[in-house]
Amino acid sequence: MNELLWTYVGWPLLKILVILLALVLLAAYLSWFERKLLAYMQIRLGPNRVGPKGWLQPIADALKLFVKEDLTPGFAEKFVFLLGPVLIIVPALVVFSVIPFGPSPHLFITDVNIGVLFILAVSSIGVYGIILGGWASNNKFSLMGGLRSAAQMISYEVPMGFSVVTVLILAKSLSLVRIVEAQKQAGLWFVFPGFVAFLVYFICGVAETNRNPFDLPEAESELVAGYHTEYSGMKFAFYFLAEYANMVVVSSLATVMFFGGWLRPFPNVSALAFLDVIPPLVWFLLKVAFFLFLYIWFRGTFPRYRFDQLMGIGWKVLLPVSLVNLLVVAYFVSLPGGQV
Amino acid sequence: MSFWGLLASVIPVDLLTGLKTTGKYLFSRKATVQYPEERKEPADRFRGMFGYSLERCNVCRGCEKACPIGIIHIESHWEEYEQDGKKRKKQVIDRYDIDVKRCMFCNLCAEACPTEAVWLTTKTYEAAAYERNHALYFNKEKLMHWEGVKAFPGMKPPAEGGLPAFRLGGEEEEDH
Numbered sequence: 342m343n344e345l346l347w348t349y350v351g352w353p354l355l356k357i358l359v360i361l362l363a364l365v366l367l368a369a370y371l372s373w374f375e376r377k378l379l380a381y382m383q384i385r386l387g388p389n390r391v392g393p394k395g396w397l398q399p400i401a402d403a404l405k406l407f408v409k410e411d412l413t414p415g416f417a418e419k420f421v422f423l424l425g426p427v428l429i430i431v432p433a434l435v436v437f438s439v440i441p442f443g444p445s446p447h448l449f450i451t452d453v454n455i456g457v458l459f460i461l462a463v464s465s466i467g468v469y470g471i472i473l474g475g476w477a478s479n480n481k482f483s484l485m486g487g488l489r490s491a492a493q494m495i496s497y498e499v500p501m502g503f504s505v506v507t508v509l510i511l512a513k514s515l516s517l518v519r520i521v522e523a524q525k526q527a528g529l530w531f532v533f534p535g536f537v538a539f540l541v542y543f544i545c546g547v548a549e550t551n552r553n554p555f556d557l558p559e560a561e562s563e564l565v566a567g568y569h570t571e572y573s574g575m576k577f578a579f580y581f582l583a584e585y586a587n588m589v590v591v592s593s594l595a596t597v598m599f600f601g602g603w604l605r606p607f608p609n610v611s612a613l614a615f616l617d618v619i620p621p622l623v624w625f626l627l628k629v630a631f632f633l634f635l636y637i638w639f640r641g642t643f644p645r646y647r648f649d650q651l652m653g654i655g656w657k658v659l660l661p662v663s664l665v666n667l668l669v670v671a672y673f674v675s676l677p678g679g680q681v
Numbered sequence: 682m683s684f685w686g687l688l689a690s691v692i693p694v695d696l697l698t699g700l701k702t703t704g705k706y707l708f709s710r711k712a713t714v715q716y717p718e719e720r721k722e723p724a725d726r727f728r729g730m731f732g733y734s735l736e737r738c739n740v741c742r743g744c745e746k747a748c749p750i751g752i753i754h755i756e757s758h759w760e761e762y763e764q765d766g767k768k769r770k771k772q773v774i775d776r777y778d779i780d781v782k783r784c785m786f787c788n789l790c791a792e793a794c795p796t797e798a799v800w801l802t803t804k805t806y807e808a809a810a811y812e813r814n815h816a817l818y819f820n821k822e823k824l825m826h827w828e829g830v831k832a833f834p835g836m837k838p839p840a841e842g843g844l845p846a847f848r849l850g851g852e853e854e855e856d857h
Contacts, residue, residue: 382703386713642703643696 356450360437368585369399375637382641403578411574418477425474426572426579432466433586440593441518443603443621449518456517457505457598464549464590467583468494471551471558474580475568486567489648490558493548496655497555501545503663507538507670508598521602528609532599534673537666539599541659543632546591548651550584552636554643555651562645592632593625600628723833725847728786728801730808731779732839733824738798740772747793752780779824781808782817791845800845807831 373388373395380387389395413422439456441449453459468490475487509515511531512523524530532539548555559567569580596602603621619627646654714721723729745753756776762769791800808830810816816829823829827838837843 378707381707381711384706384709384712386711386715638700638703642699 353450357438360450361434364434364437364586364589365582367589368582369403371585371588371633372402372581373399374633375640378634378637379641382638406574406578406581409574411576412571414479414571417479417571421473421477422571423576425470425477425568426576426583427470428473429467429470429583430579430586432463432470433583433590436460436463436590437586439517440590441521441597441602442625444521448603448622452516452518454519455515457509457515457520460517460590460594461502461505464587465494465498467587470580470583471568474572475558478568478571480571482564482566483568483570486558486560486564486570489560490551490568492648493551493555493557493651496652497545497548497659500541500655500659500663501549503660503667504535504538504541504545505598507535507663507667510667510671510674511535517597517602520598521604524601525604525608529607530599530601530604535599535666535670537662538670539595541663541666542599543591543595543635544654544659546595547636547639548655550587550591550636552584552588553640554646556645557648557651560645588633588636589629592629592636595632596625596628723804723806725804726802727804727806727846728788729803729833730801730805730827730830731781731784731819731824732800732803732843732845733777733779733821734798734839735774735777735821735825737796738774738777739796740774741795743793743795744790744799747789749787749789750783750785752783753790754778754780774821777821777824779819780817781819782813797845797848802845802847803843804833804836804846805830806833 376398377387377395387395388398391397391401413419436459438450439453439459441452443449471490472487475483475485475490478484508520508531511527511534512520514520514523520531547553551558557567558564559569561567564570569577572580601608603625605616605619605624740755740757742755745751745755754776755774755778757772757774759770760773762771786801788801791797791802794800805827808817810829819828825838825840830838832838832843836846
């Protein structure tokens with residue numbers, strides 16, 4: 342009985358706690374990393390005053406947000422105003438329960454057999470946090486941000502779904518662990534057969550996390566801060582945290598579905614076996630770090646798209662491209678012996 | 682459309698060019714000067730804190746007239762003295778005040794001065810104070826000693842023999 346309790350309650354709780362803590366720290370330090378990288382791209386030095394080389398900057402930021410006054414604007418919908426940050430932070434963190442960080446059963450919380458579906462469903466809820474938060478603030482800038490978020494969602498969710506389906510066809514499974522194992526079996530990452538799908542997925546992923554060049558809902562230069570204009574203190578911190586957590590989610594998902602999760606490059610080529618000295622978890626984190634770097638690189642480079650341009654890209658380019666790509670991949674997989 | 686033209690229309694070359702540019706600057710030398718620890722030397726003609734030399738001032742009031750915002754206040758009286766058995770008169774300065782907090786560093790006073798008794802090319806700029814009405818109001822003693830002003834390394838206050846860092850008309854020898 343005691344052992345049963347440990348396997349089904351104690352051990353998962355411990356893992357959840359570790360992952361939550363690691364995630365919050367990661368999100369905080371991701372903001373430091375982003376500020377530093379952006380500064381370097383702009384030939385500045387970035388934060389380097391708090392602690393050695395500015396390493397304590399995120400801690401100072403978090404402390405500041407903790408002690409800040411928590412304002413609720415007059416005439417705001419108090420309950421919905423509170424609900425907004427909750428609705429965005431919870432899905433962003435829940436999604437991590439199915440992401441596999443490594444092969445052994447200890448390196449992920451659970452392996453749901455509809456993992457991809459679960460992630461897509463849950464992470465889509467996060468948009469409600471933005472829409473409701475923007476609406477409840479009783480501020481026209483916030484409302485504009487929320488509405489933009491709603492319109493943005495319908496234009497990127499569809500091509501994203503199709504690009505994910507491409508991977509499902511290749512892997513013949515919805516479980517994230519199985520997808521990685523299928524890539525091991527096939528001997529190559531799915532980015533090679535599904536390169537177009539990967540591009541579509543990552544562009545949509547950038548749009549889903551409201552990052553540059555698709556940061557229309559919080560468009561700093563047009564809408565003050567968009568949907569979180571009126572938020573301060575910990576509520577703002579939740580929005581902030583959720584944005585970075587979502588970046589990690591999209592990056593991990595890209596890693597798992599297209600870049601072989603915890604596998605080393607070309608997992609079946611024995612000539613590259615010396616790469617196995619790097620543990621699987623590190624491989625996974627390295628790939629995720631690369632995608633996070635891409636995010637920041639994009640932010641340092643691209644100007645914001647206009648609203649109609651975003652819709653145009655979503656409906657006129659990404660959707661047809663992902664559909665055609667899906668058909669082509671499905672055709673080749675259905676050929677006799679067409680297992681990738 | 683040629684093959685390469687088609688390829689260039691599909692591949693977003695402009696976006697990649699942008700990424701290349703920012704990627705290049707990521708590794709370039711940073712332009713930031715970490716101010717309190719390192720500081721750039723201002724140019725010789727940089728106009729900063731006032732220098733004022735009481736011995737060179739002949740109380741012509743050119744600076745007072747030249748100042749567009751009237752922040753230089755001069756008061757003087759005549760004193761008699763004997764030279765070679767003759768009685769002569771000279772002006773003695775009582776008050777020479779500059780309200781530096783209102784100064785816009787136009788250099789017109791320095792240009793009006795025939796004896797280079799007032800100048801701005803001191804390279805010294807650290808005159809910040811917590812209280813501006815008294816700390817940034819300089820009478821002649823404060824002006825001579827740069828009271829409350831941190832001199833730029835290598836520059837001296839006028840009382841210790843500080844001279845302008847730049848002279849219109851070249852580097853002639855000063856005759857004392």
